[in-house]
Amino acid sequence: MSVQRTIQWAFPSVLMLALLGCGGDGPASNGTTGGADTLDTVVEQRTSDVMKVGGRLFNVPSPVQTALLFRKLGLAYDKALMLPVDQVDKLAGRNGKALAMGMFGADLAYATIHKDGTKAIAGLGVIERLSTELEVSNAFGADLVDRFKKNVANEDSLLALNGMAFRAADTYLQDNGRNTVSVLVLTGGWVESLYLTVNAAAGKNDQAISTRVGEQKRTLDDLVKVLEQAQDSSLATVVTELKALQQAYAGVTTSYTYEKPVTDPKTKTTHINSKSAVTVTPEQMKAIAAQVNRMRNLILA
């Protein structure tokens, strides 16, 4: 069983980092410990020092990928599934705004994929407002909105801008020690993507959709872990609801068979051919959908 501790950087090491700018050249030195925590990173001890990246140990699938799946499957665009932009007026508190910012980000990807420029621009306006209220406006400033408007006919550019803007926000939040807000933005985007997924395919019993829903199990587990680690009482409702979702996911099973990958050095590509399968029964899908809908309503209440 691994033991976790907050990484402590030696003052000399940090000073060296600060002074050298790009890190110390040459062989590794034996750093001592016992200084200030600099980036809220956490170390998990195994046979060697293993560290969670940026205080977070996982990634959250991009809402853009989910939106692209909708189009690939030919699911109809349903504007009514997206958050109404005036919903933002009802939000109070930092956590709700952070979650909503991620949710509007997922809606932005959904609208963009379906070439609904009007809805996308409106959603971006809400994200800009929320980012200002959350003091992350450097990522979603007037410049981004202008670039978005100029590229409204270019889907590739819009999706790239979406990703770049959310990455900039993530960077800014981590730089300023606001990892909880960062994780809440990701959580909001993830919940909204799942909401769009289960409702866009409601009653269709589509295998690809239920598979994609089932594939979110590890992300859900990671989100719960990282939010629990924050030990922030204001997150209690979010954690409780995510845990209820874990219950709905409890019976979802996965299988995995390793296959040797094939690497092509010329194209710098490795083809990962391992087999995997996820089984989600219709009853499990219903339970997951019900909890996702409940959670979304609670976030917006």
Added chain:
Amino acid sequence: MRTAKLLSAIALGVLLPVAASAQCDTIASVCEKHITRQYIPDGQFYRALLTGDEMAEFNLTLFGGTTYRVAACSGLTDGNIVFSVLDRDRNVLFTNKEFGNEPYWDLSVANTIDVTIEAQLDPAKLGSGCAVLLIGFKR
């Protein structure tokens, strides 16, 4: 004298983390060149300050039918990071160690798979520094 020392300590405590963050941001802006226009950024920023043989790791779900680009950087030049992609049974699917510490690599995924990416500084090149990982995916 004591006050001066205290103020210096406070100043260092405030400024050094800022400098470390700035270092990570600079590396990220350099690393972004590897996530070319063909790839959509995943919207997240992964970083860790590493010294010696410390290893950063993170979990990633790679969806089937997608090609991902993983870029790993430290310092202002390429090739300072060793990174490996492992499946849930710890089979090594890829390591850039076998390819001269290439700063980026594409992963073409047939079926959805949960992986762990481990990253370390190459001890022959860097003793400490900020490790940055960026992910993008092809449409």
